[in-house]
Amino acid sequence: MSVLTLTIEGRDVAGQTGGTILQVARENGIAIPTLCHLQGLSDVGACRLCVVEVEGQRKLLPACVTAIDEGMKVTVNSERLTAYRRRIVELLFTERNHVCSVCVADRNCELQDLAVELGLTHFDLPLLSPQASVDATHERFGIDHNRCVLCTRCVRVCDEIEGAHTWDVMGRGTEARLITDMGIPWGDSNTCTSCGKCVQVCPTGALFEKGRSVAEARRRRPYLPYLVAHEGRTR
Amino acid sequence: MLVVASGNTLRGDDAVGPEVGELLNVRLAGTGASVIVSDQLLPELADDASRARLVVFVDAAADRPVGSVTVRPVAPRRPQDDAAGAGATGGPGAVRSLDPFSHGMGPEDLLALTRDLYSATPDAVLVSVGAESFEPGAELSGAVRLAVPRAVEAVLHAIEKGTGSVSIPHA
Amino acid sequence: MYRLLDRITRGLASADELAELESLAAMVRDTSLCGLGQGSPNPVFSTLRYFRDEYMAHIDDHVCPAGVCKMEPREAAVAAGEGAR
Amino acid sequence: MADKTIVIEPVTRIEGHAKITIQLNESGEVADAHFHVTQFRGFERISQGRMVHEMPSLMARICGICPVSHMVASAKACDEILGVTVPPVGVRLRRVLNLAQIVQSHALSFFYLSSPDLLLGFDSDPALRNLVGVARQTPELARDGVALRRFGQRIIERLGGKRIHPAWVVPGGVSRPLEASERDSILAEIPDARERAHRTLDWYKKNVASWTDEVAHFGDFPSLYMGLVHEGGNAAYSDGLLRVVDSSGWVMADGVDPRAYGDYLGETVEPWSYLKSTYFKPLGYPAGIYRVGPLARLNVAERLGTPAADAELAEYRERLGRYPSSSFHYHYARLIEIVHCIDVIDHILSRSDILDPHVRARAEINRNEGVGVSEAPRGVLIHHYKVDDDGLVEWANLVIATGHNNLAMNRSVLQTARHYIKGDQVKEGMLNRVEAVIRCYDPCLSCSTHAVGQMPLQVDIRDAEGSLLRQVSR
Numbered sequence: 001m002s003v004l005t006l007t008i009e010g011r012d013v014a015g016q017t018g019g020t021i022l023q024v025a026r027e028n029g030i031a032i033p034t035l036c037h038l039q040g041l042s043d044v045g046a047c048r049l050c051v052v053e054v055e056g057q058r059k060l061l062p063a064c065v066t067a068i069d070e071g072m073k074v075t076v077n078s079e080r081l082t083a084y085r086r087r088i089v090e091l092l093f094t095e096r097n098h099v100c101s102v103c104v105a106d107r108n109c110e111l112q113d114l115a116v117e118l119g120l121t122h123f124d125l126p127l128l129s130p131q132a133s134v135d136a137t138h139e140r141f142g143i144d145h146n147r148c149v150l151c152t153r154c155v156r157v158c159d160e161i162e163g164a165h166t167w168d169v170m171g172r173g174t175e176a177r178l179i180t181d182m183g184i185p186w187g188d189s190n191t192c193t194s195c196g197k198c199v200q201v202c203p204t205g206a207l208f209e210k211g212r213s214v215a216e217a218r219r220r221r222p223y224l225p226y227l228v229a230h231e232g233r234t235r
Numbered sequence: 236m237l238v239v240a241s242g243n244t245l246r247g248d249d250a251v252g253p254e255v256g257e258l259l260n261v262r263l264a265g266t267g268a269s270v271i272v273s274d275q276l277l278p279e280l281a282d283d284a285s286r287a288r289l290v291v292f293v294d295a296a297a298d299r300p301v302g303s304v305t306v307r308p309v310a311p312r313r314p315q316d317d318a319a320g321a322g323a324t325g326g327p328g329a330v331r332s333l334d335p336f337s338h339g340m341g342p343e344d345l346l347a348l349t350r351d352l353y354s355a356t357p358d359a360v361l362v363s364v365g366a367e368s369f370e371p372g373a374e375l376s377g378a379v380r381l382a383v384p385r386a387v388e389a390v391l392h393a394i395e396k397g398t399g400s401v402s403i404p405h406a
Numbered sequence: 407m408y409r410l411l412d413r414i415t416r417g418l419a420s421a422d423e424l425a426e427l428e429s430l431a432a433m434v435r436d437t438s439l440c441g442l443g444q445g446s447p448n449p450v451f452s453t454l455r456y457f458r459d460e461y462m463a464h465i466d467d468h469v470c471p472a473g474v475c476k477m478e479p480r481e482a483a484v485a486a487g488e489g490a491r
Numbered sequence: 492m493a494d495k496t497i498v499i500e501p502v503t504r505i506e507g508h509a510k511i512t513i514q515l516n517e518s519g520e521v522a523d524a525h526f527h528v529t530q531f532r533g534f535e536r537i538s539q540g541r542m543v544h545e546m547p548s549l550m551a552r553i554c555g556i557c558p559v560s561h562m563v564a565s566a567k568a569c570d571e572i573l574g575v576t577v578p579p580v581g582v583r584l585r586r587v588l589n590l591a592q593i594v595q596s597h598a599l600s601f602f603y604l605s606s607p608d609l610l611l612g613f614d615s616d617p618a619l620r621n622l623v624g625v626a627r628q629t630p631e632l633a634r635d636g637v638a639l640r641r642f643g644q645r646i647i648e649r650l651g652g653k654r655i656h657p658a659w660v661v662p663g664g665v666s667r668p669l670e671a672s673e674r675d676s677i678l679a680e681i682p683d684a685r686e687r688a689h690r691t692l693d694w695y696k697k698n699v700a701s702w703t704d705e706v707a708h709f710g711d712f713p714s715l716y717m718g719l720v721h722e723g724g725n726a727a728y729s730d731g732l733l734r735v736v737d738s739s740g741w742v743m744a745d746g747v748d749p750r751a752y753g754d755y756l757g758e759t760v761e762p763w764s765y766l767k768s769t770y771f772k773p774l775g776y777p778a779g780i781y782r783v784g785p786l787a788r789l790n791v792a793e794r795l796g797t798p799a800a801d802a803e804l805a806e807y808r809e810r811l812g813r814y815p816s817s818s819f820h821y822h823y824a825r826l827i828e829i830v831h832c833i834d835v836i837d838h839i840l841s842r843s844d845i846l847d848p849h850v851r852a853r854a855e856i857n858r859n860e861g862v863g864v865s866e867a868p869r870g871v872l873i874h875h876y877k878v879d880d881d882g883l884v885e886w887a888n889l890v891i892a893t894g895h896n897n898l899a900m901n902r903s904v905l906q907t908a909r910h911y912i913k914g915d916q917v918k919e920g921m922l923n924r925v926e927a928v929i930r931c932y933d934p935c936l937s938c939s940t941h942a943v944g945q946m947p948l949q950v951d952i953r954d955a956e957g958s959l960l961r962q963v964s965r
Binding site for chain 1: 373374
């Protein structure tokens with residue numbers, strides 16, 4: 001294991017071989033927005049919010065899954081990146097039905113925070129307003145597909161930490177939905193251990209504890225001490 | 236020192252008031268001046284205005300060149316102003332010059348309320364930003380967006396001139 | 407993108423929407439995870455490169471030079487433009 | 492001569508937007524008049540498939556004027572679905588919030604919307620007939636109005652954390668107990684509010700004689716009255732059971748559990764309005780016309796239950812009789828209610844147990860159906876939900892004050908129009924009276940328009956023979 005040196009946002013930084021741009025940036029106090037990333041879970045590079053510019057690379061690279069290299073020059077914030085990130089969040093909002101004012105996660109939501117951070121004040125794109133359902137068959141928890149952003153944190157925490165692999169994703173494009181087991185109601189799932197880890201890692205109000213009203217979602221992340229969503233953010 | 240920034244954030248350029256208000260909230264933090272952002276001017280604001288020495292209204296204006304920032308002093312509406320504009324007929328189509336729920340209440344009316352209700356006559360100026368569109372929408376048109384910083388400066392200038400004592404940290 | 411293209415082919419789109427289409431296509435190309443996503447806006451880019459004038463004809467002149475697209479009546483275009491935002 | 496139809500649109504100084512159509516006959520007399528509601532929302536449809544715990548906050552969005560009353564009615568329907576008993580302090584805190592809502596809404600209705608007519612005259616120059624005009628003539632009255640509205644608003648803000656859409660009322664109670672500092676600051680403002688409420692009432696009583704003609708023609712007719720009363724006959728606002736009396740004091744129904752509202756209230760949808768009209772089923776339609784709101788509440792209750800307000804109520808009944816029937820008296824009733832609400836808020840907040848942290852009961856879904864009722868400022872408000880076993884809303888029905896009053900409002904408009912409008916020389920002051928009679932009911936229109944696709948709006952203009960002259964539809 002050796003140390004590599006690179007520059008991020010014009011700053012000289014160093015990191016271990018095999019480390020990702022995201023890790024090194026955060027170790028050095030350089031913020032990169034993320035949504036699907038959750039430290040302690042594997043990274044899938046799905047949300048595309050952490051894309052950065054790397055000098056000499058035509059393509060944008062997701063910081064969470066791009067290993068650092070000697071002499072790399074990384075730009076985290078540029079006008080183009082911010083515009084893309086804002087557009088990505090806009091697409092997430094317009095794809096389903098996110099209504100903060102009646103959401104259990106209001107003021108406790110990573111999607112909402114991202115919109116604020118990125119200055120998303122309105123939508124240019126039309127709302128798709130799909131007819132998504134709510135599965136409230138589980139005794140303690142529910143999933144509101146209207147608020148799901150398909151970050152798959154729940155899928156990964158269930159598989160990698162709990163070892164149950166109850167959650168998965170079915171369908172493609174705008175038809176993609178989270179499913180429990182082979183697409184049966186959550187309450188009928190044989191594999192679900194009702195541990196609640198999925199609810200704790202959900203960045204929005206998609207997964208919720210029953211009985212909680214508007215703005216009452218509480219993420220007890222210390223309950224999962226090996227997971228950290230964002231450095232500097234306490235949830 | 237009171238800034239009243241009014242406008243509907245969902246009505247195109249009408250949002251310029253709230254937009255300027257939010258910026259002023261940051262700029263004026265800790266100076267003792269307060270900023271009230273409101274959809275429309277409501278009679279309750281007279282109570283706040285009565286406690287201020289200077290009231291700065293910020294609003295979008297349809298009758299000014301788009302993107303222009305105009306500052307003018309405002310005085311309480313006088314009875315004869317109404318009489319002049321009222322039209323004596325009062326037929327079925329008679330227009331009410333003022334109705335708090337038809338967005339008809341203007342700074343002059345609010346100041347009249349402030350004077351009549353609380354015997355207070357704060358100095359007042361209106362900073363109006365020429366607006367293009369009041370159609371439903373959450374976006375300012377380009378020229379109006381560009382006018383926002385100038386409107387903020389105009390308000391700060393009005394406050395400085397009005398007191399000479401408040402020091403505003405320039406961002 | 408499909409929606410925007412569809413609106414253009416029906417003569418309902420404005421010039422703003424063409425700009426919207428271009429920015430969306432660039433964003434999809436630059437930020438997609440897999441090659442399919444990165445390549446998906448290519449038809450938009452290539453048709454824009456070679457046939458931009460036809461796009462503009464749909465938008466500005468309300469005609470389809472190739473005679474392929476069925477255009478909605480002009481009034482519908484005006485109404486749709488007003489309702490689009 | 493062809494018939495003439497006068498349309499007043501929009502009606503100003505009421506909450507929401509509406510339209511009135513007046514039809515004249517060949518001799519220029521008013522043949523018919525309608526009050527239309529053309530606004531449309533679809534909350535009964537929107538709520539389908541949502542978790543029951545969202546409902547109070549979702550329903551509060553129906554209206555920016557009386558969100559609290561919707562929250563309370565909605566939360567009570569949810570309480571029933573959960574099968575919980577709300578802790579007593581939770582019940583009381585909900586009451587305080589609802590009473591504060593009534594004070595602020597009544598202040599808005601009386602001072603901002605109606606006092607210009609009362610003070611400056613129905614025939615006064617419309618350009619001056621507004622709150623600024625009131626302020627010029629009697630600043631004290633306008634000041635009291637501003638202060639009373641603020642008093643109510645501030646309580647809602649303190650308890651709910653937000654002025655317009657507080658998310659404080661939840662199924663099972665309220666989400667957060669009251670803090671001592673909040674209680675103290677509310678209690679400190681009560682003496683001032685009380686003084687202002689009494690002063691306004693005195694002003695009204697002194698001037699009531701000058702509106703004799705309006706009193707007689709602003710919807711003065713016998714009807715039924717419906718409101719909530721506690722056991723023993725005190726007026727109730729957030730709890731209690733329904734009582735219906737007629738103009739001669741016959742109790743037509745009493746102790747009605749809100750769950751049984753369907754047995755008593757029938758609904759029709761008129762082609763000319765999105766607003767559902769309700770009638771008292773045992774008497775049928777349209778004989779079962781009834782009124783709700785301040786006038787009705789004072790008619791159905793034996794007493795209010797606070798000494799000062801009851802003294803006012805006694806004087807009110809001495810002046811107007813035990814069952815006043817003119818809708819003009821909604822104003823008077825409203826002012827007495829302000830006095831009462833302030834005293835009840837005082838009483839509840841002065842209790843030693845009000846800071847008790849047990850303000851919420853939690854439970855799973857235990858029933859599939861729930862009905863909640865509260866008194867909104869404008870009258871009885873019923874929320875009725877059906878949910879599946881998992882707590883997802885399958886069906887919702889809202890019966891709203893303005894719907895209850897719809898038939899009465901129409902009859903009032905007709906009466907007022909007949910009296911004040913003759914021939915085609917229509918003066919502004921006369922039309923203003925037609926609007927003003929609607930303002931008596933303080934209708935809140937945004938909340939009372941209903942399910943998607945049910946009724947298209949259609950305006951028919953007919954001549955004396957009934958043949959259609961013109962039809963406007965959308």
